[in-house]
Amino acid sequence: MRHTRGTQVRARGGARRALVGGFATAALLLTAACGQGEEPAAEPEADGGTEAAAEGPAEIRFVWWGNEERAALTNEAVDAFMAANPDITVETESVDFNSYFDRLATAVAAGDEPDVITMGGAYPREYGDRGVLMDLEEVSEHLDLSTLDASALANGYFSDTQYGVPTGVNTFGLIVNPAVFEAAGVELPDDETWDWDEFVDIATEISANTPEGTYGVEDPTAPDALDLYANQHTGLGLYSPEGEIAIEAETVQNWFDMTTTLMEQGATPQASITAELAGQPAPEQTLLGRGLAGMKFGWSNLLSAYSTAAGQDMIMLLPPGESNHEGPGMWLQASQLWTISKNTEYPEASAKLLDFMVNSTEVADILGANRGIPANAEIREHLSTGLTPVQQTEYDFIERVGGHADGDFVVGPTGSTESVQILTRLNDQVLFGQLEPAAAAEQFVTELTAAVS
Known part of the structure; x- marks a missing residue:
């Protein structure tokens, strides 16, 4: 802030x-x-x-x-x-x-x-x-x-x-509204074992079993989520320890393929809603904060804000794929x-x-x-004494991630803050059908490389 x-x-x-x-x-x-x-x-x-x-x-x-x-x-x-x-x-x-x-x-x-x-x-x-x-x-x-x-x-x-x-510290994970899961008749996943395919299935099932306008998950595309996904799948995130671009176009394409599938199956909103939400970061303006989504990737220090906005105590889960690929993608962020x-x-x-x-x-x-x-x-x-239930949840999750993450953290190089604007623009073009995932992936790597060079 x-x-x-x-x-x-x-x-x-x-x-x-x-x-x-x-x-x-x-x-x-x-x-x-x-x-x-x-x-x-x-x-x-x-x-x-x-x-x-x-x-x-x-x-x-x-x-x-x-x-x-x-x-x-x-x-x-x-x-x-x-x-x-x-x-x-x-x-x-x-x-x-x-x-x-x-x-x-x-x-x-x-x-x-x-x-x-x-x-x-x-x-x-x-x-x-x-x-x-x-x-x-x-x-x-x-x-x-x-x-x-x-x-x-x-x-x-x-x-x-x-x-x-x-x-x-805080950490980037999956913020979950259990009430939406319960209303959809969907059980919470085992976050020690689930993968991205199961994540897509669960999000789709929530959307199918709730009233129109409620979704399984908000579109997850953001540099932090992509960094986590890349870390899991290749052992390197967006950047190398030397400050260079580490993510490969193939990884970005796989991400766009997944998010496109989420939208096509109704698990995430249509492109127009996602584009509109990109300009409304306040918790009370998000689908999760309005009680209209079961899941959203976000920072643990906003758990209380999302809970207050929705009038429902939220929880946090490890993201999918943490135990199924090259290694954990999570980190503690100073x-x-x-x-x-x-x-x-x-x-x-x-x-x-x-x-x-x-x-x-x-x-x-x-x-x-x-x-x-x-x-x-x-x-x-x-x-830990005297915490509210939601604060206790946040503290417990930080404690859990502290023992889960591998400690491999890369500080972004100068120019890396441009990743937000680059990825948001290309994600919109993919979701609106203006760019194929493969082309958007190549363009993302090219533009991010230029930004940090």
């Missing part, structure tokens, strides 16, 4: 500088650098330089994007950290999402990036490969990552380096990643802050699931 509230700055006592206007000092430094060249590096201290500084009193900067609620919760967690670590001062800043990465780019160009940086999307790979981010193995003495799910940690691992720590600047003067203090944020029950009580379900199983267990 994009938060669009104004920049919030919170300067801590004793901080190195006050931040004004979101990385404003970075812009000043960049201007100075353009006119005078780079400043010479500081002479190392005789007793060890950076490491020695990190062992004494430290003043670090921590930045993230988010709204006022997230800022208040995060600052409360930082206060708890400083109370436990009185020799470390943390200066915090919350920036609206739309300007966050532009300001970060300016700060990095000026050599004035924060010590602890929040990342997301394809940006971790971009900044990691540019040498901006620290290899977290260097601070492993102060940052325990062994407590986190391996498949969640993989979100921050690329170029053979662990650059990021997941703030929390809501965000916390990273450390490679240029920080205080690597030890920065690592201690991240360790506190992901491993402290005190922080868990403050943040809850504000940044996703915790990737630490012990923290999830700590928070």
